[in-house]
Amino acid sequence: MTTKTGKPLDQKSLDAILKRRLFYTPAFEVYNGVAGLYDYGPPGCTLQANITDTWRKHFVLEEDMLEVDCTMLTPAEVLKTSGHVDKFADWMCKDPKSGDIFRADHLVEEVLEARLTGNKKARGEEVVVDEAKEAKKKRKTKDTGAIKLEDAVVKEYEETLARIDNYDGAELGQLITKFEIKNPVTGGDVLPPVAFNLMFQTSIGPSSNLAGYLRPETAQGQFLTFQKLLEFNQQAMPFASACIGKSFRNEISPRQGLLRVREFLMAEIEHYVDPEGGKKHPRFSEVRHVKLGLLDRKVQLSGSTQLTYMTMGEAVDASIVDSETLGYFVVRIYLFLVRIGADPQKIRFRQHMANEMAHYAADCWDAELLTSYGWIECVGCADRSAYDLSVHAKKTGAPLCVRETRKEPLKIEEWALDLDKKKFGPTFKKDSKAVEAALEALTQDVREKLSLDLANTGKAEIQVTGLASGDSTVEIGKDLISIEKRTRVEHVREYTPNVIEPAFGIGRILYSVIEHVYWSREGAEARGVLSFPPPVAPTKVLLVPLSTHPDFKPLVQRLGHKLRQLEISNRVDDSSASIGKRYSRNDELGTPLGVTVDFQSVKDHTFTLRDRDTTKQVRADEQTICKAIESLVKGQKTWADIQHELPEFTQQDVD
Incomplete structure (x- = not known):
């Protein structure tokens, strides 16, 4: 990279x-x-x-x-209902001899990429530093030697890597066997992948019952x-x-x-x-x-x-x-x-x-x-x-849904089903609940068909699961059930949102952004810079007195106080190092702005404002400098805007 x-x-x-x-x-x-x-x-x-x-x-x-x-x-x-207890898992495999444990997809990915890198070396192709680092995955591996691979094998490896996130445990196990993937450090065999739940289990309360x-x-x-x-x-x-x-x-x-x-x-x-x-x-x-x-x-x-x-x-x-x-x-x-x-x-x-x-x-x-x-x-x-929302509502009975009044009532024609409860229970006994549930679950098309069966033959057959008798079909007569077409009016719509x-x-974003904003300034000695945008930089402003002269201290204190009133973080570096070195140290911290207090500041209360990335400076009075800093920190203006508005300062080299 x-x-x-x-x-x-x-x-x-x-x-x-x-x-x-x-x-x-x-x-x-x-x-x-x-x-x-x-x-x-x-x-x-x-x-x-x-x-x-x-x-x-x-x-x-x-x-x-x-x-x-x-x-x-x-x-x-809660997590059992949501599916996490059963399904929130990654595939893990273990080297039984060394005890090393690997995430199966990462192991396959690491070994295949190492082999592809070795193939490039063997063919004399350029290997980008970051690519080699990605292949090694930050540890020594026995699979990084310069070994030539057939073109068909290279293609198969590349296609496997492109689909690596789509393999389940059994498929990852097949890849490990097919490609003879071993422990990258010891070269030992690994066991087939098994599911490993990623949640930390604990107990709630002194009795540990929950x-x-x-x-x-x-x-x-x-x-x-x-x-x-x-x-x-x-x-x-x-x-x-x-x-x-x-x-x-x-x-x-x-x-x-x-x-x-x-x-x-x-x-x-x-x-x-x-x-x-x-x-x-x-x-x-x-x-x-x-x-x-x-x-x-x-x-x-x-x-x-x-x-x-x-x-x-x-x-x-x-x-x-x-x-x-x-x-x-x-x-x-x-x-x-x-x-x-x-x-x-x-x-x-x-x-x-x-x-x-x-x-x-x-x-x-x-x-x-x-x-x-x-x-x-x-x-x-x-x-x-x-x-x-659906699984939690089903589990708890809580109304996790939206109920809203319809602008216009909705008329719905449907096949309604009525049971003779006095006869229904004694007829089906232990199976009555299962049969009733099966009836309630019938679609409108099936209900219409059953209504015709009842009218023509006086009975209807339905499929039922979980019957005590072990049968899968029951016959219901018209003395127990009636099905007829009715119209109902809905004034309220109820639905479960998507x-x-x-x-x-946040941690992954934070680290990735650090890599994206890092660069080295050219010079006699390479100096690292973290070019965070001003709104997210840890410290916004470095206050740098030209020296330890006592006249500078009250000006630095007043500037710091004004910036804190504006809720702008700042720090003072009044060490004996040169201004250039002091700024360089804070470039490493990503501090985007610097204010230098010098003898001219004592005379007319003007200050220089330095940009971290360009090292360019402008000079203005205290109020103007603070206003410029505030606009930069809030993301309202860029340094290019400030350079256009304020006079450039070039007399003193602070870098």
Whole structure:
């Protein structure tokens, strides 16, 4: 992967900066740490807070969403109903000799990519540094030697990798056997894949009688407050709820830093929509023209990863994206990622294939960001249909639905069924409930046919499951049942909404954006720069007195106070290092702006304002400088705007 300067990303230098500047660090490190658990340091914590603040403004505020904060502890019964207890799993395989455990799809992917890299080496082809790093997956492997592969084998490997997310456990096991995939470190055989549930189980209360889990997503809490939120919203549809909070997944083999962890921050939206409205969105016209790189499931199943660039309007019109509402949120996700610093050229939207689709989803598109680890899923945008509300309503009897008065009463002609309850129970005895349930489930067409049978023969036969006698058919006479056509009038419409769910992994987004904004400034000594957009940068302004002269201190203090009043974070660097070195240190932290206090400032209260990326400076009075900083931090203006408005300052070289 390359930086914005066109040079390869120096992963080693970036990692050194993140460690030295304490963006994040392994948790419990003095106890040798625990894989998949990390702590954020001061700049990482602030960066995360700024990203979530921007998320709230971009979605909750702009889309008028209802934000909730749901508990992380979830009773097992809730997640059993939602399907997570049975289906929220990845495929795991184990090396019985070494005890090493792998996620099966990642193991296949890692070994095949390593072999493809070895094939390129053997053929004398150029191997891009990032590609080799992606193949090795950050660990030594026995499968990276220079070995020539037949063209047909290369093609088969590439097609397998393009479809890797679509294989189930049995198919992954077949691939492991077919391609003779071993433990990449020891070369040992691995056992066939088995399902591993990713949820952390716990118990609630002192008696430990109530089983529970740490939530794997924030969604279930939102679904179970649906009825109250609908009432809060004065029964108006459509509407959306939103939640930011921690979720937990017991990853099989966590690695790649913040990209695969066991505890992480999520930001999720549940947008409720009337299914009869065709999932239209009133603001879709605003995003129709936005062009995106799409990787649909048909292309993946053909063994290709070639992106198709098209506008969202074209994608929805061609039914590549299922609906206007789904397409609207895909574009809004894209605009959010660009807003916080993601490189538009390193964003793609990949459609889920059938086998990788979550058990609740009707369609799903992932926003994936290109990093040194390859394409990383950072946001999922799923059409959950009416699955969750329906299963919870069925389980609990709660009215998780919308009831709205029809503008005009609806007349419905239907075949109504009446039972003689006094005779029905004694006739069928233990089977009466099963027979009655089968009758109630009959379609209108079948009821019409049975009404004719009753009229012609005086009896009718129906199929029933679960009879005590073991039979599958029962005969019912017209003395027990009558079926006739009636007209009823509906004044109220009742329906279960469909749900469009954008779900954001904040940690993954944070790390991917760090890679996207990192670059090295040319010079005698390469200096790393993190070009965060001002609204999300951890610290907005560096205040730099020219020296330790006592006349500078009150000016620095007053500037800092004014900026804090404007809610703009700032810090002072009054060390003995040169101004250039002081700015360089803070370029590593991503601080976008710097204010220099010099002897001219003492005379006329003017200050220089420096831009991190260009190192250009302008000079103006205190009020003008503060106003310019505020407009930049709020994203209202760019540095180009400020350069156009204020005089450039070139007399003093501060870099």
